[in-house]
Amino acid sequence: MRLEDLARGVPGATLEGSGDVEVSGIAYDSRHVKRGDLFVAVSGIRADGHAYAGDAVAAGAVAVAIERPVELPPDTPVLKVPSTRTGLGEIAAEFYGRPSRHLYVAGVTGTDGKTTVTHMAEHVLMAGGIVAGAMSTVAFSVRGAETVNTSGQTTTEAPQVQEWLRRMVDAGVRCAVIETTSHALVQDRVLACDFDVAAFTNVGHDHMDYHATWEDYLEAKARLIDLTAAGADKGIEKTAVLNRDDPSYERLSRRSIARRWSYGLTTAADIHPLDLTMSATGSRFRLKTPLGETEVTLAVPARFNVYNALCAAGVCLAVGVPVEEIGPGLAGFDGVRGRLERVDLGQDFSVFIDFAHSAGALASALAELRPFTRGRLIAVFGSTARSDHDRPGMGKAAADLADFFIITTDDPLREDPTEIARDVQSGVSGKAPGRDYEVVIDRRSAIRRAIEVARPGDTVLLAGKGHERTMQMAEGAEPWDERAEAESAIKDRAGRR
């Protein structure tokens, strides 16, 4: 694409120097510049791209986008934009031909359940005859063909988002479902996406001591509604799908948008279940929606998956899946890898792998497994290096809701795993170490220990790693496979008995 043409589509951009150069890619990291790229000098949190603009040109960038003057080799074509952060989104969207205008786009945000809702909606769309694509923590999916997301980010940077959307358009996808984190919303990674649906799971915790933070967090998430309301018109009504049973509902429902559908377990919600029955493997209910009813049998356990199904149903209805297709579509969904994924080698106790790595998610996973556990509920978990996680809260959740638990390691990076475990342990009260819980820093040993102590009828929850394929250590990423670890522990136990 010629720089001149690219510049024309970017709001507020002015071109200095020749626009008659061919741009063959977009880069925002000078170390990854390829010959022919346009380098966008984003001022990030850790580094300011303006300092690396010269390096980028030396590495082959044909032009540079900046928000303030920098020293560059003479005759370097420069694109001046009001902000390089928002500029990156606009430039990437323009470079890939504004793909989000050629398909319906649903954004899914919230604290828990985003990935599940994203893939549930993708599945129901496909089953309902709407060719779908998805981007999530777990995978990028185009027409059902999955590429594992190894980026370490749920919502990748704008150029990748736009590139995947382009691939979807080229593959004939009619609707893309994008898992959208609040980080991505704050950092404008999905700025130049023309959304049609903004779907919300739950928002955060009920600790009012964090009130200000929670409001900020909610505000960041609420931007998805504003983006949707402002997105290009594609002939369907812009819709917000909101959880009526969540404390976020009151504020989110005040945001202006053409159509608002609430979902929840009571009849006050637009989308709700009737005659709900739950079992160890799933649930059954009649789904009431503003557009009619459908019978649903869910093959994924836990009450939160009923919520996720209601949310996914709202997304699919909004983009035109007939209501009678929703039930059969949901019935065929067999879960997301690493989300309450059962490991069943015929042993007489249950083992589940789950990605829950926050206090709230750990609590809800344990609460869900309890009613279907005849014996004891055993948990293995740790806290990651990311400091925004409530470590004592995880300890408290396990102490409150498990019969026995093992605190272990989960992506410690440069932090000392023993220190992290101590933070987690500080939230544990009224429990005796050795009897009610143990600290086993080595995760492999922790899993083996939990499987070893399990008795018939017990449930073992291995929380935190889920689908991930690496353990983030100080030395870098080491391969990790939670399922393989669990299976080998179960086999060894069986072999010894």
Ligand SMILES: Nc1ncnc2c1ncn2[C@@H]1O[C@H](COP(=O)(O)OP(=O)(O)OP(=O)(O)O)[C@@H](O)[C@H]1O
């Ligand atoms: N609607 C929900 N409400 C509360 N907890 C949920 C809900 N859905 C899923 N969970 C719990 O959270 C875990 C993570 O689910 P999922 O991966 O779908 O969430 P996510 O929002 O994508 O998480 P992340 O922020 O890590 O990407 C699940 O395994 C389950 O334990």
Ligand SMILES: [Mg+2]
């Ligand atoms: Mg996710």
